Amino acid sequence: MPDRVLPEASKSEWRALLAKGRAAVSAQQRVAEAAALADAVAGLSATTACCYVPFGSEPGSIALLDVLRKAGTRVLLPVVPPAPGPLDWAEYTGTSSLVAGRFRGVLEPNGARLGPGGVGEADLVLLPALAVDRRGVRLGRGAGYYDRSLGFAAPGAGLVAVIRDTELVERLPAEPHDVRMTAVLTPGLGLVELPRE
Template identity: 65%
Template sequence: MGDGRNGDPGKAVWRTRLTAARRDLSHAQRVAEASALVDVVSSMALPDTVCCYVPFGTEPGSIAWLDVVRGAGARVLLPVIPADRAALEWAEYTGPQTLSPGRLRGVLEPSGPRLGPESVREAGLVLVPALAVDHAGARLGRGAGYYDRSLVHAGEDTALVAVVRDDELVDHLPTEPHDVRMTAALTPRRGFVPLPIP
């Protein structure tokens, strides 16, 4: 997948293919990959503030990584989806008991005070949900654009890390001018992978 030899398929084609592949995963595979991602995060040197997210649906990962990051002494900020498709708001995560259903079905969000879109600038690391990321750092999301509108507020030295399954780190993805490039990928088996890959 993703060699681009026959021309890049459109983003919609990629999303359909990747979403179907995730749906085909067994529960055991999901659990194993989530556990592996927690192990990877546990092994990382973390900055003072980390922006994470609560995986939902077929997204790789689990709530467990939030507590790993907090246990390492980092402040954890989680996204809050706005009503108007603007940039994401952020709020601090202080434990699973502070999570509640958000605007979108199945998405859990922190219930604490909203800190504004610019608070992502405080993070040294942002873990970003993705359907795929390519070797040059191009990320494919679900298409709503929340992260592309939000990551422009990140600091210049902030690590922007797409969390994907191993076979979702691909050679080439279609891009648009507004797409924000990732500086690394995080996968269950390969761990932390700096991007771009030569």
């Protein structure tokens, strides 16, 4: 469990432990978590939301995107660029608009590209994470796409990481370039606001 990690553990040590924990999650638990997250997101209000399509062991499902769309929210999804850098964005208009992306298992929208500044149109940004600490420090997979992209986010936009309940931890290693989350969304806890520094 992540709570057993020593405070001085490195990001790579955290990632290894969290990956092991995610690999142990049963298919039944994933389905239940996805339904709970879709229910929880129904309580969020946004004109435009940047989201993502979960893949692999990430919690959530496409149903979460559809809940937002049915509520009248414009949903933007990331498009991974050919070289490491900020993400591009395009509108999600339903499952028929999704195509295979650059990375195996990642689905992306096939519509018109909005460029890295697309995230600046959102008042809510839901993003993947392996864990988040109580200070809002987010641990991602390590490629840096979201760290580079969040610099384009609108001031005051809600930055909400979608994680499992056990992935909200006391303290993660932080670096100066890490963008702090304003909240997390979990299957059991729902939306948990984090302190803004």
